[in-house]
Amino acid sequence: MxxxxxxxxxxxxxxxxxxxxxxxxxxxxxxxxxxxxxxxxxxxxxxxxxxxxxxxxxxxxTWSEHCFHNVFKGDVVTDDGRIITNILKTFIVRATRELNKEWCISVFEDNAGIIDFEKGYAIAAKVETHNHPSAVEPFGGAATGVGGVIRDILGVWGEPIALTDVLCFGPLDTKYEDLPSGVKHPRYVYSGVVAGIGSYGNNMGIPTVSGAIFFDKGYTGNVVVYCGCIGILPRELYVRNTGEGDFAVLAGGRTGRDGIHGVTFASVGLTEEAEEFRSAVQIPNPIVEEKLRRAILRIRDEKLASGITDLGGGGLSSAAGETAYRSGLGIDVDLDKVPLKVPDMAPWEIWVSESQERMFLSVPEKNLERVLEIFQEEEVEASIVGRFVGSGRVRVFSKRRVVCNLDLKFLFNPPKVTRRAKIPEFTRVEVNLEEPKDLGEEILKLLSDPNIRSKEDVVRTYDHEVRGCTVVKPIYGDEAGPSDASVIKPLKDSWMGVVISCGINPFYPDPYWMAANSIEEAIRNNTAVGGRRIALLDNFVWGNPENEENMGKLLRAVEACYDFSKALDAPFISGKDSLYNESPLGPVKPTLLITGVGIIPDIRMVITPNLKKEDNPIYVIGLTREELRGSAYLRLKGVDSGEVPRVNKNLSKKIIDTLVKAIDEQLVLSCHDISEGGLGVAAAEMVVATRGLGIEFDISKIPSETRRNDYVLFSESASRFLVEVDGNKSRRFEELFFGMPFNRIGKVVRDVGLRIVDSKSKICELNSSDIKKAWRGY
Amino acid sequence: MNANRFKALVLRTGGTNCDLETKVALEELGVKTEIVHMNSVEKKNLLEYHLIVFPGGFSYGDYVRAGAVWGKRVLAKLRLELEKFIEEGRLILGICNGFQVLVEAGMLPGNGAGETPSIALANNSSAKYECRWVWLRVENDETPFTMTMRKGEVLRIPVGHAEGRFLTRSEEDLEELKRNGQVVFRYVLPNGDDANGLYPFNPNGSMYDVAGICNKKGKVMGMMPHPERAFFGWQLPEWDRRPPEKGDGRKIFESIVKYLHDSNGL
Structure with missing residues (x-):
């Protein structure tokens, strides 16, 4: 050297x-x-x-797992003799391509997926992970995760309108002595992450409307932080035509030593020395990004720029290289023009720093002055750092000398990676569990389980009302009940709403059915409030893919993505994988988050989970089977056996389509998806959302393949909903669902919270206040 | 009522983030509304406007004390003009961060700009950000902001802040505000009874459950809750089956318009 x-x-x-x-x-x-x-x-x-x-x-x-996604784009050799090239294209993108929806505008190409909305507008959506930074520096890691995904939306000229976040932590009551050196206590991580997420979204004035929080030992060493952002843009202002001679403008925060080697750090496991990588975590400054957003949207509206991207992983090197490469151009960059936080940075540090709140634009010469003027008016520092040229190379200058001169084709075509996959096998073990006597007690226990109970204490620290566009909030009504999905009304002059939901089932050990259930759950949640035309986003968080078993599980999950996206007619529009989530405690629990983005033609027609009127019939739709492996009920009992829920493709599609029809015919008054905790918990949750009314139902009327009462109540079989139907319209409702498993199981009552009977004999009775206390904690 | 001849100025600066929905609310009632950045406010003649709104947000990141930096910046840039504006009895509304700004600039509870703040909007006693719908009771129905309401009427409007705990320096100061009719809104229980500090009905621990106050003339008002987020019926947290037509926050804007109409702009 x-x-x-x-x-x-x-x-x-x-x-x-x-x-x-x-x-x-x-x-x-x-x-x-x-x-x-x-x-x-x-x-x-x-x-x-x-x-x-x-x-x-x-x-x-450029070649890091984080930036290039070598595993998804490489070869996989399976132990049953298959060789699969590019699992991203083979499974996920293929489903989208085959579904070929005219409303998909840009999928898997840009910073975010873009779908059509109405009145000339489009919706952009993106979900990211920020696990490694959050493990090392919870507040900064989570906050910059939010900041990063907001910039992804700005990076497709979208105006951010909503944020989502799904978080997975180790159990908060973990004993300190059980933590190996280098692993921070889950409670410390939890409070930092939650504060970081709230701080960034609140400061930027973007409502955090949707999310979930999970606790499991599988996350103690590897916290999982998913940050999502939804944006809106006029279709005609989605511009991406960087031309030769355009100038490269870098705008926003200054470049510093924070966030150096973020992506290479994120592309290996966490070790005891992770603390040394604190400098790989960026420092958040949401107000800088708030100003940046204003300026970017003005530049968009005045049609001044030819292209835009955010600075995320890999910093300026990625933004400049990718923009030039995708435009079929080259670029010359002068590092002396980059505004720095500290004066003595080495050229390579400036080039790869991941300092936050920076955007990269290509601007035709004639508009340059106006662009810089707008940045100045919004108090955003901006400088011309380079120019696009026809060379097909990236040349970097420092003190007028070339310090980097690479062929972009070489740079963006690294040697392929081959991974070996061992396909996991699952054998069924009979469940051995005595039926509890008091099922009401079990319902209350489940309601207060950390993974099921209300997350109101966290959700209220996130502003979910700012912008004044939130229709269905993350917590429903004055009783603070659960919402299946959130609804945003983004346009002043349109009643159409965006419906945002998520599906995640990390507790089902079989990755294929885990993925299938997550996809269906995202769709179910969306449908339950009246959403349809649902686009999906996939976010994988996995352990080291060089381990054959991890890779085998990943492959199975990706296979399910194709099968169920296709079968349920919901294309993937964007996704991201975070592999190498390893810590001294081993690999992360394999976790797939599916985010659903649907629409509802008129937000005044949304369906909410609170019961509406005494004596209205309650229906259960879908078939209950003995599918309890990984269920909240068996986890509570400490039992890991039986079978995970399987999704029946045809039935699922039929039920979801029919429910949308029933909602549009105004037959449905309230609806709740049946998922974690099964039917028993779903019914109780509807009672939480309701003032003064409850549910009575007959367990023997539930369409079920098992007749053991606890299994019927707590099985987590897919494709099921609990629905309150308008009493005068039940005939039409039954007509619609004819031929599918469903039944009228009870009615809305006034005298009790939840009463479950078996034919004539009473099984349990819970009053509303006990149910609410169990779920809400008050 | 034709409100087209009335003009409102919504100010913003880095970190302001509720300017757009505030404009939507005013324009819905026909008020011509301009959003102007502090950087170009010099180009404007404040006296052309009938109403100035300081909207919500996190101005300058609120890294010092909520509203402190913007408050001082307002004084440095606009003090004389604002004093004239207030003297002429024109209307100023501060919402959330805007309320904090009015306090930090001495415009509340005082009668002119530039006084040292004599009240504070301190950290919530829950020590966290609170996003929730609250119940407000109208205490003074004679201000331009409340003249279409009845005293004792209860409004549903959401709050979203981490620093909203209203404090005066002394009990006497509070008594004086009460005597002057400067307490405009108080947090109450759903049935309209005093909250007496009970969380979460009083979401931040404010003294005397104060949610909004005005100056002695009643023409400058600041409030922590966000009326622009309770303007349309569909923004409400709970509907029976279909959303109601209007939200309660709308009443505040309607009252402003009625006042301007009745007083011919002043």
Whole structure:
């Protein structure tokens, strides 16, 4: 390693004489995390001249798992002899392509997925993970996760209108002595993450409307932080045509040493030394991003820029390289023009820093002055850092000398990665559990389970009302009951709403059915409030994919994504995977979040979970089976056996389509999806949302393949809803569902919270206040 | 009622984030509304407007004390003009962060700009951000902001803040505000009874459950709850089957329009 020029902190690294050990040593020393195979490839590529540190850093960022998604785009060899190339395209994108919806405007290409809305507007959606940073620095990690996903929406010219977040922590009552060195206590992580999420969204004035929180030992070493953002944009203002001669403008926060090596750090497991990577976590400043948003939207509306992207993983190197590459151009960048937080940064640091609140625009010369004027008016620092050229190369200058000169085609076509997958097998073990005597007691226990109970204490610290567009809030009504999905009314002059839901079932051990249930749950939740035309987003959080079993599970989950996206007619529009979630406690619990973005033609027709009128009939739709493995009930009992819920594709589609029809015919008065905790919990949750009314039902009337009462109440079989139907319209409702498993099981009553009978004999009776106390905690 | 001839100025600065929905509410009632950044406010003649609104948000990040930086910036830039504006009896409304700004700039509870703040909107006693719908009781129905309501009427409007605990320096100061009729809204129980500090009905621990106050003339008002988020019926947290036509927050804006109409703009 020697200096390229005496007065520049740029070094050249001689790879040509390095042996394998030395190559690995270089990769490790520089924090590149490039594998030996790829280092050898680089050695060959750079046989004519040694690369600079700026170049190697850029290559490392671009090729990292975080930026390039090597596993999803590489080859997978399975233990049953299959070779699959590019599982992203083979399964997830293929479903979208085959469904071929005319309302999908941009899928899997840009910073966010874009779908049609109405009146010339489109909806943009993106969900990200920010697990590693949140494990090291919970507040900053989570806050910058929110900041990053907001910029993804700005990066497709979208105006952010709603945020979502799903969080998974270790149990809050974990004992300190059970934590290995380097793993922070879940309670510390939890309070930091929750505060970070709230702080960023609240400060930016974007409502946090949807989410979930889970607790499990599988997250103690690896906290999971999903941050999502929904935006809206006029279709005609979605511009992406960067041309030769356009200027590259960098705007927003200054570039500093925070967030260096974020992506390479995120592409390996967490170790005891993770604390040393605190500098890989960026520092949040939401007000800078608030100003940036104003300026970006003005530039959009005045049609001044030809392209835009955010600075996220890989920083300026990724933003500049990707913009140039996707436009079929090259770019020259002058690092001396980048505004810095500290003066003495080395060129490679400036090039890869992931400092927050920065956006990258391409601007035609004639509009340059106006763009800079807008940034100035909004108090946003902006500077011209480069220019797009026809070279097909990225050239970086520091003090007027070239410090990086790479062919973009080489850069964006790294050697393919091959992973081996061992397909998991599951054998059925009979459930051995004595039927409890008091089922009411079991319902109350489930309602207060940390994974089921109300998250109101957290949700109220997030502003979900700002912008004044939130129709169905994350907590329903004055009784603070659960909402299946949130609804936003984004346009002043349209009644159409955006319906945002999520599905996540990390407790089902079989990854195929875990994914299938998550997809259906996202759709069910959306449908329950009246959503339809649902687009999906997938976010995988997995352990090290170099482990064959992890890879096998991942492959099974991805296979289910194709099968059920296709069968349920819901295309994927965007997704992201976070692999290498490893800690001293082992791999993260494999977790797939499915986010559903639907529409409702008229928000005045939304369905809410609170019971409306005494004596109205209560129906259960769907078939209950003995599917309890991974259920909240068996977890409560400490039993891991039986079978996970399976989704019947045809039936699922029929039930969901019919429910939408019933809602549109105004037959449905209230509705709740049946998921965690089963029918017993779903019924109780409807009572929570209601003042003065309750439910009485006959368990023997539930369409079920099992007749053991606790299984009927707590099985988590898919495709089920609990519905209150307008008493005068029940005949029509029954006509619609004819041929599907459903039944009228009871009615809305005034005298009790929840009464369950078996034919004539009473099984249990709970009053409203006990139910509410169990779920809400008050 | 034709409100087209009335003009409102909604000010914003870095971190303001409720300006758009405030404009939507005013324009829905026909008031011509301009959103102007503090950076270009010099180009405007304040006296062309009948109403100035300081909307909600986190101005300058509220890193010092909520509203403190914007409050001082307002004084530095607009003090003389604002004093004239207030003297002429024109209307100023501060919502949430805007209320904090009015306090920090000395416009509330005082009668002019520039006084040292004599009240505070301190950290919520729950020590966290509170986003929830509250019940407000109208205590003074003679201000331009409440003249269409009855004293004792209960409104449903949401709050969203971490610093909204209304404090005066002394009991005497509070008594004086009461005597002057400067307490406009108080947090109450759903049935309209005093909340007496009971959480979450009083969401932040405010003294005397104060949610909004005005100056002595009643022409400058600040309130922590967000009426612009309770303007349309569909914004309400709970409907029977279909949303009601209107939200209670609308009444405050309607009252402003009626006042301007009745007083011919002043």
């Amino acid at each position: 020697r200096k390229l020029y005496d007065d520049l902190e740029v070094y050249v690294i001689d790879l040509s004489s390095a042996n394998d050990n030395e190559l690995l040593e270089i990769s490790r020393e520089m924090g590149l995390n490039i594998s030996l195979d790829r280092m050898k490839y680089l050695k060959q590529y750079f046989s004519n001249r040694p690369p600079t540190d700026v170049e190697l850093e850029m290559i490392a960022q």
